[in-house]
Amino acid sequence: MNNTWRKFDATLDLPVLLDYFGFVLQRKTNTFIGYNMGKEHYIVIKTDLGYRYYRPSEPQTKGTSFDFILERLSRTDAEARTGLWTKIEDFYVQLEKKPEFLLNNASKNSLELVDIGFNHFELFAEELTLRPKSIAGIGSDIFQDRIYENPEGRLYFPYRNLANTVTGYAMDKDGKLSLIAESDISKSVWFSKVPDTIKHLVVLRNPMEAMAFHRRFQLEDVVYLTLSDINYETSKLLVQILKRTKLKKMVLSFTGSSKIEGYIHDLMLISYINDSRFLFRVAQDHLAIRFDPEGQKPLAKLHNEVIKYNGSLTKEYIKYNKVPDQSLLNRKSIVLTREKQWVSCRIPFEVNALRYFLWSYYRNYMDRTIEIVKPVHANWTLEFAANGVYSGTGMLKAFKMAV
Numbered sequence: 237m238n239n240t241w242r243k244f245d246a247t248l249d250l251p252v253l254l255d256y257f258g259f260v261l262q263r264k265t266n267t268f269i270g271y272n273m274g275k276e277h278y279i280v281i282k283t284d285l286g287y288r289y290y291r292p293s294e295p296q297t298k299g300t301s302f303d304f305i306l307e308r309l310s311r312t313d314a315e316a317r318t319g320l321w322t323k324i325e326d327f328y329v330q331l332e333k334k335p336e337f338l339l340n341n342a343s344k345n346s347l348e349l350v351d352i353g354f355n356h357f358e359l360f361a362e363e364l365t366l367r368p369k370s371i372a373g374i375g376s377d378i379f380q381d382r383i384y385e386n387p388e389g390r391l392y393f394p395y396r397n398l399a400n401t402v403t404g405y406a407m408d409k410d411g412k413l414s415l416i417a418e419s420d421i422s423k424s425v426w427f428s429k430v431p432d433t434i435k436h437l438v439v440l441r442n443p444m445e446a447m448a449f450h451r452r453f454q455l456e457d458v459v460y461l462t463l464s465d466i467n468y469e470t471s472k473l474l475v476q477i478l479k480r481t482k483l484k485k486m487v488l489s490f491t492g493s494s495k496i497e498g499y500i501h502d503l504m505l506i507s508y509i510n511d512s513r514f515l516f517r518v519a520q521d522h523l524a525i526r527f528d529p530e531g532q533k534p535l536a537k538l539h540n541e542v543i544k545y546n547g548s549l550t551k552e553y554i555k556y557n558k559v560p561d562q563s564l565l566n567r568k569s570i571v572l573t574r575e576k577q578w579v580s581c582r583i584p585f586e587v588n589a590l591r592y593f594l595w596s597y598y599r600n601y602m603d604r605t606i607e608i609v610k611p612v613h614a615n616w617t618l619e620f621a622a623n624g625v626y627s628g629t630g631m632l633k634a635f636k637m638a639v
Contacts, residue, residue, distance in 0.1 A: 241302050241328055248301040248331065249339050250280055250287035256337070257308050262418070266348045268356045270418050277418050278304075281354050282347040292420035295355040296401045357394075357402040360416065364405075366392055371447065378428045378450070378458065383443065392416070393443045395424040395464075398473050406443075406464065411617065413442055413464055423469040425477075428460040436632075437478060437486040439463065440616070441501060445491060448616040452626050466501060471508030478605075487632060488608050491615035498615070499590040502608065506598070509605075523590070525581040527597075534600040535579060541596040542570045545589070595639050608637040 251269055255261075259271040259278065269280045280289045281298075288298040299307075309323045318326075331337050360366070366384035369391060371377075384392040384405075391408040404419020406426070415421065426443050435457040440446050446460035461477065463470045478486050490501035503523065507516035513528040529535040546569045553560055570589055571582040583593050598606055609632050611619035628634055 239302070241305075241324060242300065244328060244331070245300040245302055246286045247338050248287075249337055250289060250301050250304065252337050253301060253304060254278065254280065254289075265356075267350050267354070267359075268347065272418075277420065279356060279418065280347075281350050281356075283350060283352045283354070285352060288352065290355075292357075292418045293403050293423045294397065294399075294401070295357060295403060296353075296397075296399045298352060355402060357404050357419070360392075360394075360402075360405050364392065364416070376450070378431070378460070379447065380429060382426070382428050383447075391444075393426045395419070395421040395426050397424045398476060408444055411444065422465050422467060423473070424465075425470060425473060426462045426464070427477075428458070430459055431457050433457045434459055434481045434483065437461065437481050437483055439474065439486055439488050439490070439505075441490050441492065441498075445489075445616045448620040449489065452616060452620045452623070453631055454625065455631075463505070466504050466508065468508050468511075471505055474505075475509060485605060485607050488606050489610065489616070491611065494614050495610070496585070496587045496590060498610065499587070499594050502594055502598075503590075506602065506606075509602075521585055523581075523583040523585070525583065526575075526578050527581070527601075528577070529574075529579050530601065537600050538596050539572055541600075542572050542593070545570055545592045545596075591637075592639050595637050598637075607632070609635040610637050611635065 251261075251271075254271045257273075259273045259276075262270040262272050262277075264270070267281065271278045271280065277292050278289045279292065279295070280287060282288075283298075286300070288300060289304060290296075290298050305324065305327060309327060310320060312323070361384060364386055366386055368381055369379070369383040369385045371379045371383065382394070384394070386392065392405045393408075393413075394402050394405055397403050403424045404421060405416045406413040406419065406421060407416055408414075426446075428446065436455055436459070438446070438449060438455070438458060438460050440449060440460065440462050442462050442464050443460075446462055450458075450460065459481065461474065463474060474486070488502060488505070490505065491498040492501060500518070500523070503516055503525070507514045507525075510527070513530070515526040517524040546565075549569060550560060550565055553565060568584050568586060568589070570584075570593055573580045581593065583589050594608070598608055612635075613619045613622055626634075
């Protein structure tokens with residue numbers, strides 16, 4: 237064994253170690269113990285190989301006592317510039333002198349043995365008395381085993397990571413999602429059943445919007461996917477799924493309680509998809525964006541469209557005021573400036589400005605990857621409630637984002 241410290245994995249009491257490092261016991265069952273400290277959560281289980289732990293965002297990855305000690309000591313300040321391996325050796329020397337850290341027959345943290353592939357989230361359906369939700373309507377079988385309900389009729393949605401492992405459930409609470417117990421969807425998505433042939437990948441904000449979108453358009457050969465947590469991990473997961481579907485484009489239709497919220501979510505996702513080429517920051521009264529111009533041609537087109545927008549803003553103002561207030565107009569205009577290899581953009585918190593910039597940017601830079609469609613109302617739930625099943629021609633094209 238190259239690692240002399242791993243030999244202790246079979247003898248150390250992992251729950252005692254978590255207690256020692258300040259983790260708080262949240263709940264204990266016959267098969268697992270849940271701990272947390274701040275935003276960090278761990279699930280401890282007992283297997284034939286000894287104690288193991290996993291993070292709720294990655295139940296497929298099991299760690300040992302050594303992995304836990306390595307992780308914690310890597311974050312601990314060292315005195316006199318002590319090296320990492322010296323810190324670990326010193327810690328193990330101390331452990332050997334403390335019998336309370338070693339397993340014994342009287343261990344207070346005894347658990348039932350489970351398989352190394354154990355994932356407590358897979359027990360949630362039984363624990364919460366959930367049953368698959370039956371959805372009426374054409375093609376609604378795509379939600380089979382993707383939507384559950386409890387005896388009171390409340391809806392629950394399982395989220396999965398890129399390894400297709402369940403990382404928890406989100407519950408519909410008055411139109412918003414609420415996480416259950418230790419659920420972690422920071423690296424996960426909810427998605428509908430995958431058909432044999434995929435013609436559409438539609439990305440939305442939450443599963444309730446996916447259901448409303450499907451009722452509205454009743455698409456065939458579609459996969460609905462929701463990013464309730466827009467971050468680096470979920471955006472990269474989305475790109476991986478797009479590649480697996482072998483589709484050229486995904487349909488992006490983020491919404492919120494207002495249209496401006498949906499536009500901000502769109503821009504946030506673009507910032508993660510484009511990674512270091514599109515930086516996004518929310519200031520007090522505007523959005524600050526920096527992006528790579530990626531050549532003169534797309535930038536020139538975007539610049540011309542921004543000039544056009546600002547010109548129309550001034551023209552509309554003069555309709556009601558003979559003399560333009562340049563200070564006010566500047567505050568509500570879109571401002572583009574060149575900074576060496578970057579382009580900086582200031583977008584006021586105004587629905588038309590956000591919509592116009594989003595439309596211009598995605599049309600000139602991301603048209604090969606994304607198609608943005610938007611409801612007439614603030615979100616698809618309100619859209620379906622107001623207008624029912626779409627009966628016109630052009631389907632999604634009729635709702636393609638335009639200005």
